[in-house]
Amino acid sequence: MPQRFDLLVFDWDGTLADSTQTIVDALQAASRDVGLPVPDDIRSRSIIGLGLREALQVLFPEADESAGQQLVDRYRSHYFARDEEITLFHGVGDAVQQLAGAGFMLAVATGKGRNGLNRALAQTGLAEFFIATRCAGECFSKPHPQMLEEIMNELGIMPEQTLMIGDTSYDLQMAQNARVSGIGVSYGAQTQASLLSHAPLACFDSFAKLNAWLNENA
Numbered sequence: 001m002p003q004r005f006d007l008l009v010f011d012w013d014g015t016l017a018d019s020t021q022t023i024v025d026a027l028q029a030a031s032r033d034v035g036l037p038v039p040d041d042i043r044s045r046s047i048i049g050l051g052l053r054e055a056l057q058v059l060f061p062e063a064d065e066s067a068g069q070q071l072v073d074r075y076r077s078h079y080f081a082r083d084e085e086i087t088l089f090h091g092v093g094d095a096v097q098q099l100a101g102a103g104f105m106l107a108v109a110t111g112k113g114r115n116g117l118n119r120a121l122a123q124t125g126l127a128e129f130f131i132a133t134r135c136a137g138e139c140f141s142k143p144h145p146q147m148l149e150e151i152m153n154e155l156g157i158m159p160e161q162t163l164m165i166g167d168t169s170y171d172l173q174m175a176q177n178a179r180v181s182g183i184g185v186s187y188g189a190q191t192q193a194s195l196l197s198h199a200p201l202a203c204f205d206s207f208a209k210l211n212a213w214l215n216e217n218a
Contacts, residue, residue: 005181005218007157008099009148011166012110014048014188016096017120019086020167022079023048023189027059030074034067036060048189049168051111051136052076083116088124089187089207099214100129105155107132109147109164109174114138131155143173148180163201163218165210172198185210 013019024044031038039059047055056063056071063071100106106129110117114135121127132154134147152162164175167188172195175182184195184203195203204210 003103003218005104005163006161007105007107007152007155007163008214008218009107009109009151009162009164009180011049011164011168011171012108012112012117012120014167015165015171015185016088016092016108017086017124018089019083020045020048020189022082022086026075026078026082027055029078030071031060033074034063034070036063036067036071045189049111049142049166049170051141052113054136054141055111080116080119083119084123086120091207091211093124093126095207095211095214096126096129102215104218105132105157106130107134107151107155109134109142109151109171111136111142111170142168142170143177145174145178148174148178152178152180167195169194169198172200175200183210183213 010016013023024041027044028038047058052072052075056068108130112135114137117133117135132151134150139146139150148164159179162180163183164171164180165183166172167185168190172182172184176198182200184200186192186195186203186205192203202213
């Protein structure tokens with residue numbers, strides 16, 4: 001069947017990389033270090049997808065500027081101490097290469113910082129396959145559409161040619177705000193019910209099912 005989309009934009013954490021628990025652990029450890037109430041797993045997962053500073057402001061609205069900077073520093077320390085342990089979901093590496101080989105433009109729109117994404121791309125060997133990337137700190141945080149709008153402008157692609165794939169409501173809201181189709185994946189940070197409330201084209205509970213859909217329908 002004819003290719004429906006020209007550009008596939010992936011979130012990173014929880015969509016391509018199995019990093020959700022590492023993020024939760026780092027958030028909880030950072031809050032202990034700073035002496036703030038430790039968010040439980042559900043609360044911690046709920047802010048994954050936002051930029052780090054925005055996520056910490058949601059979790060700890062009572063924190064002043066000094067405590068907020070300490071939280072950022074402690075989170076990064078805990079996360080980067082373990083980031084080399086993070087693996088891609090099974091089949092991601094082969095699928096990314098196959099999709100690029102099939103003629104899709106591939107991009108990443110992530111709440112990670114630039115240094116974190118560059119490290120992840122280098123560690124996984126996938127940097128060459130993603131022709132555009134946008135990170136927290138370079139754009140407004142999701143669900144603002146700026147990341148997708150800048151990627152589409154850079155590549156000369158229209159919204160109707162673009163598909164956003166992510167594991168959080170922020171990814172799907174960003175897609176809606178940018179007038180782009182969205183796909184949800186429930187094997188990352190958020191539940192299927194949360195994702196379906198934002199009207200994705202489909203929602204999948206494994207990367208294998210997502211990849212099969214992309215090969216058949218994208």
